[in-house]
Amino acid sequence: MIINHPLLGPRDAQEFTYLGDANLLNRPNPDAPDAAERFYEYLYLRDNPAGLHRELWYHEQGDRSWLVVTRNTLTHEITKVELARDVARAAQAAGESA
Amino acid sequence: MPDHHLKPHTALGQVAAVTQTVHGLLIRENPNSALASLATRRGRDADVARMAESAGLALPGPGQISQGTPWSALWIGPEQWLLEAPFASHEDIVSHLAPIFGDAASLTEQTDAWVRFDLQGQGLVDVFERLCALNLRAMADLGGARTVIEHIGVFVLKLAEDQISVLGPRSSAASLHHALITAAKSAL
Numbered sequence: 001m002i003i004n005h006p007l008l009g010p011r012d013a014q015e016f017t018y019l020g021d022a023n024l025l026n027r028p029n030p031d032a033p034d035a036a037e038r039f040y041e042y043l044y045l046r047d048n049p050a051g052l053h054r055e056l057w058y059h060e061q062g063d064r065s066w067l068v069v070t071r072n073t074l075t076h077e078i079t080k081v082e083l084a085r086d087v088a089r090a091a092q093a094a095g096e097s098a
Numbered sequence: 099m100p101d102h103h104l105k106p107h108t109a110l111g112q113v114a115a116v117t118q119t120v121h122g123l124l125i126r127e128n129p130n131s132a133l134a135s136l137a138t139r140r141g142r143d144a145d146v147a148r149m150a151e152s153a154g155l156a157l158p159g160p161g162q163i164s165q166g167t168p169w170s171a172l173w174i175g176p177e178q179w180l181l182e183a184p185f186a187s188h189e190d191i192v193s194h195l196a197p198i199f200g201d202a203a204s205l206t207e208q209t210d211a212w213v214r215f216d217l218q219g220q221g222l223v224d225v226f227e228r229l230c231a232l233n234l235r236a237m238a239d240l241g242g243a244r245t246v247i248e249h250i251g252v253f254v255l256k257l258a259e260d261q262i263s264v265l266g267p268r269s270s271a272a273s274l275h276h277a278l279i280t281a282a283k284s285a286l
Contacts, residue, residue, distance in 0.1 A: 007160040007161070007176065008160055008161050008243060009161070011231070012231035014231065014246070015231065015245060015246060061244065061245060061246045061251050062243070062244050062245065063160070063173075063174060063175040063176065063178075063243075063244060064175050065175060065176060083176070085176075
């Protein structure tokens with residue numbers, strides 16, 4: 001499998017390690033009144049889609065950046081690769097302006 | 099000061115750097131570089147770029163290296179570089195860099211963490227095809243990237259078609275040296 005790194009171009013998947021659902025970027029606010037319930041969902045409840053899935057990959061044997069990879073779990077086709085920090089900062093900016 | 103008479107060893111445990119020729123390919127341990135990593139502090143990208151430029155230090159883009167006197171640099175990650183200078187003149191490399199970057203970047207001396215092998219000769223790309231997943235045939239000169247050779251995380255620097263350097267962990271120097279020689283014997 002080849003992952004098309006946004007900065008370094010196509011790189012072999014053996015250089016990467018897999019973490020899991022990209023939703024891990026959206027950590028709940030620990031000060032919210034329903035924090036316990038939200039953290040239970042965040043930690044234990046996962047979608048398990050047959051199809052497109054956004055997931056976190058780490059370029060461990062490369063530039064050590066975290067990536068958000070959109071992969072089809074049925075075909076392993078990778079349709080989108082973004083730097084996780086760009087995704088997180090975009091979400092933060094959207095949250096602040098809303 | 100106590101009166102020591104200690105001889106420094108190279109990464110391969112010798113007094114002098116090891117040089118070997120395998121089927122016309124020169125594989126040479128290079129102990130003559132001082133290294134430091136530079137990590138830009140958050141939001142200081144423009145400051146670091148300006149400071150580096152005024153010091154005559156070229157910071158290359160992703161997947162690239164720059165060669166200069168005295169400073170060479172390798173891109174190792176977003177807003178991070180590995181800087182290199184001659185060991186003879188820059189053994190205390192961080193004290194040369196700290197005045198340049200002030201509090202805009204974090205600097206860490208890396209010299210003794212690494213072993214550097216310089217390889218020179220024809221057919222180098224064939225040798226590296228057996229060693230790592232990097233596409234060195236497609237990579238332009240002055241390209242460099244981190245990858246894996248025999249389960250060892252290394253930087254591979256392509257200086258020219260017939261000149262490639264490998265930076266690997268010093269504690270794995272002998273294993274890496276063995277891998278390079280074995281691949282050269284089998285490929286050439």
